[in-house]
Amino acid sequence: MAIAEKELTVKANRVGLEGAMATTPEGKQVPVPADILAKAQDVIDGYTASMTERANAYIERRAQGIGEEQSGPYNAFDLAVLSPIQFVANPPYLPHKVIAGGELTLVLAYMWTNPTVDIANGFLNPASLQLGGRPYRVRFEQIDLTNVTNGPDFAIASVFGPIAPMLTVLPWFFIAPNPGVNPRLMELNVTADVTFPLQPWAAFATNHYDLDNDPAFLGIPGAGPGWRHGQPLRYLVYPK
DSSP, X not given: OBOSSSSOOOOOXXXXXXXXXXXXXXXXXXXXXXXXXXXXXXXXXXXXXXXXXXXXXXXXXXXXXXXXXXXXXXXXXXXXXXXXXXXXXXXXXXXOSEEETTOEEEEEEEEEEOOSBBGGGTBSSOHHHHTTTOEEEEXXXXXXXXXXXXXXXXXXXXXXXXXXXXXXXXXXXXXXXXXXXXXXXEEEEEEEEEOOTTSOOEEEOOXXXXXXXXXXXXXXXXXXXXXXXXXXXXXXXXXX
């Protein structure tokens, strides 16, 4: 595998949250309070810096990286997502997979387009160049597992620049629904597709980073934060 330039690095682009909205249980959009946006900005900047380091490490070792449109070992287009984060205490803000109904929560996803050239696997032009100027859609798709119902979902539709960025930062704020008497178990999946008819690429997040620390109990080993592959991203909403 070769790369297009001798020195190729990913730069972290700061994602501004001014005017960001949150999805309500009814699917409406409401403004996120300014104090929450300020806290969320720091969190997003931190995790984006970490993901940028991973992207640069991938480029340096010229191997398959953070991620599924694939041709051989070349990962052209993919997604990764972080487990939910809330801002209900002082920093560092803790991950929350058990959320009270009515509370505001952030889910953070990253979309990857490969900037490297791999002639052997059919990428004389890297994915980031092939997808330049193409429209795309990212969906945060939820399933209420307790009641076996769909949503609420959220979609981001946009267009790549002349060269698609190697990392696209995708924050989504939502307000957890009131579950009623019983807690509600939710599952979240993130999908992406290029909506240009002649280039129908698509991917879904098979990797998510679980930010939570699960302590050991009853002799069952604990698990620290880390990447989970092929495991559903789930969270529980309880009545407040």
